[in-house]
Amino acid sequence: MKLRPQFSIPTRPSLLYRIRNPENHASWQDFYDTYWRLVYAVARQAGLPHTEAQDVVQETFRRVAKNIAKFRYDPSVGFFKNWLLKIVGWRIKDQFRKRPKLCEPLDRNGSTGRQTPTAEQVPDPHVLEDLYEEEWKRNLLDEALKRVKSQVKPKQYQAFSLYVIKALPMKEITSLLGITPNQVSLAKLRITRLVVQEAKRLEREIL
Numbered sequence: 001m002k003l004r005p006q007f008s009i010p011t012r013p014s015l016l017y018r019i020r021n022p023e024n025h026a027s028w029q030d031f032y033d034t035y036w037r038l039v040y041a042v043a044r045q046a047g048l049p050h051t052e053a054q055d056v057v058q059e060t061f062r063r064v065a066k067n068i069a070k071f072r073y074d075p076s077v078g079f080f081k082n083w084l085l086k087i088v089g090w091r092i093k094d095q096f097r098k099r100p101k102l103c104e105p106l107d108r109n110g111s112t113g114r115q116t117p118t119a120e121q122v123p124d125p126h127v128l129e130d131l132y133e134e135e136w137k138r139n140l141l142d143e144a145l146k147r148v149k150s151q152v153k154p155k156q157y158q159a160f161s162l163y164v165i166k167a168l169p170m171k172e173i174t175s176l177l178g179i180t181p182n183q184v185s186l187a188k189l190r191i192t193r194l195v196v197q198e199a200k201r202l203e204r205e206i207l
Contacts, residue, residue, distance in 0.1 A: 045131045144198040159187040
């Protein structure tokens with residue numbers, strides 16, 4: 001269980017309606033803060049450098065702004081999660097296609113060849129979907145951890161974090177926190193159970 005940058009994954013239906021108004025800057029900031037890290041992480045995982053991944057983030061949110069009025073929240077038909085994935089995938093492909101095709105140097109016979117066209121280096125849609133799903137779940141776990149942290153005693157969460165997340169030796173944790181191995185184990189069991197429950201609850205809220 002590894003922590004990554006924290007941000008909230010569930011999208012409230014009310015937020016989706018509020019951002020239909022381009023003048024609602026507070027709601028747009030809330031929406032951006034919620035999703036930009038997810039978009040950036042997927043772009044980076046797809047093989048884009050930092051600057052191009054930033055471009056994907058900006059273009060994704062431009063497209064969302066342009067098309068959000070057409071989106072209808074209906075879980076029986078399709079989730080916002082899947083709608084956003086399509087936009088992110090298109091923007092990533094656009095970045096690859098913008099790259100120039102490079103010529104290879106002349107060979108000894110004076111002929112030239114071309115490297116594999118950039119468009120052919122675009123990740124397969126199924127690969128992008130897998131990357132997106134992986135990042136989504138990872139950040140869902142981050143959000144569950146953040147919420148559970150506020151529900152338990154600080155020292156108990158610290159014991160869990162040192163043992164489960166940072167993987168420190170039991171002896172080092174007990175010495176550092178002044179608690180017994182049994183207390184560390186109980187913290188692990190209790191908080192793991194709470195995190196699993198919270199993650200499942202959050203998953204039911206995801207659009």
